[in-house]
Amino acid sequence: MPDHDQPFYQLTPDTVIDAVESLGHLSDGRILALNSYENRVYQVGLDEREPLIAKFYRPGRWSDAQIHEEHRFCFELAEQELPVVAPMLNDSGESLFHFKDYRFALYPRRGGRAPELGDPDHLYQLGQTLGRIHLVGGMHPFETRPALDIQSYGRDSVELIAADFIPSSLREAYVSLTADLLAGIEACYQAAGDVRSIRVHGDCHGGNILWRDDMPNFVDFDDARMAPAIQDLWMLLTGDDRQQQQLQLSEVIEGYNEFGDFDPRELHLVEALRTLRMMHYSAWLARRWQDPAFPRNFPWFNTERYWGEHILQLREQLSALQQPPLQLL
Template identity: 30%
Template sequence: MRDEPADVDEDRLLSALADWGVRAVALTHVPLGFGDHHWSATDTMGRRWFLTLADLEHKTFLGEDPRTVLDRLEGAMDTAARLHDDAGLGFVVAPLRSLSGATVHTVGARYALSVFPHVEGVSGEFGQVLEPARRDRVLDTLAALHRCPPPGTAHTLPVALEGTEHLAALAEDPRGLGDHGPLSGAVVDLLDEYGSALRAHLTWFGHRAASVDPARAVITHGEPHPGNLLWREDRPLLVDWDTVGVAVPERDLWPVTDDPEALARYADASGHVPDPDLLDLYRLRWDLRDVVEFVDLFGAPHRSSPDTERALAELAGVLARLVT
């Protein structure tokens, strides 16, 4: 997020870091991504850590209430830690365990903190097209992940998407969103303009999702796009593991490539032959999930800020893309 949370001060974060045995003397807010808040922490010896603070009220892809979100976030962070520590997957940038062995600590009733090692590298951006050599290295990395037996903490993820029934109702009657802030009216207008196309996509997605064979499921990262890759020379590291879970491999493959030769290379390395129809299904699922999350944001009290203005622009872009 670009904005710092108004209800969390540095003293609370410094106190929470003590659970990891970290005595930080400096915190620097990092305006990065959309959804979580981030800081860099430094101690008296110059050692550094990367902090991620999850907002349990606005992480609908993990659940519809803060308690469910926290449970699933803990499972995801524990899974990432096990993939790194127990399975030996060095490309997993996993959360560090606190002195009590936890990977997540609550900060008040609304937030949850995870602490990561500071890793130097160069990241990309969502939507960036990787040149073939780097694309193939990412596919090799995913093949290694998909060959790994899922840890017991890994959550099995349904293809079906939570929140689509509510979204379908709003696509039918956009004014049901209500007026919860300065941008609600613009969202109502977008739902009114694109409602017909949105309903058609939701119907097709529901039918196709119900037919996916769960026997093909593997452990997946969930969002291995360039924005979640950290390059150390020519070696890709995967960050942002809150989406980890057991699903079909196409969940990870669609953001990387749909090139048949590249996917054949992945199949040889992983033993899993990609299904082009499932690549399309998960590409659509990504867009629908974005719409669900943005509509959820503007269907609750909000204010105008760089983050909400950006969310509104991205919602408009996703809906326009669905039409085409």
């Protein structure tokens, strides 16, 4: 069966356990579905051993080569003793496995709590660790993984939503607004100039960072792409208060510069990247709407109220794009 025709709802608990046991891990039959929608992730109990995490990749999203690049990046980081949760290897040195029509990887289970993004010490340590991660990320590029760019995150998202999802009563407002947003995003990129793209985590929000043993542990590199370093930094800034964000940013960059060399021109990209993420998120939900898990877990999506609120949020972003960039204090 082709990858794109294999729905996740045929991934039964028995199939998950059989896949794990096919690699020699004897399960005790306990299985817990974890909070993941793009892929399917399970904690699987083992007989007289610590549970492990089994991640089943969404069919058709990444090629095997792209998944291998994600894994190799994690291995490179782990070899430098960076706190990342890398995939497990079998005796043959393999990390991507096939079972029936599915591709999956296994990970050790790691506990922890979310970082306190209002704590200057946490922000400083996050900056230090990301500086080290980006040193490794800048050693060489991804060869098969895509870049985070205006076309894929912005224009393609707008095209999909305008064609098939936005209510007709809101389409004209949406198309006009997003045209202004894309122009504003392009202006931000022009202001930043020829900034460097490196391998980054790509989805570096608090949910993908586990605070454990007094340090941040980074998980889920599934969205790793080529992008400017600021992509892994801006999501650490919380709140709507500009002064607060600048204080947070200064703590992060102070830690970052102990190991890296942050290019302040990238500050022009903060609101551009935030806007692209908002556009891409709505398009992601739209692209996944035929997956039964999405209507069940996102029942508010694709309602007139949702699109009205989305347009209001994008209007706020248009204003943010026109503001001067954050400054280092």
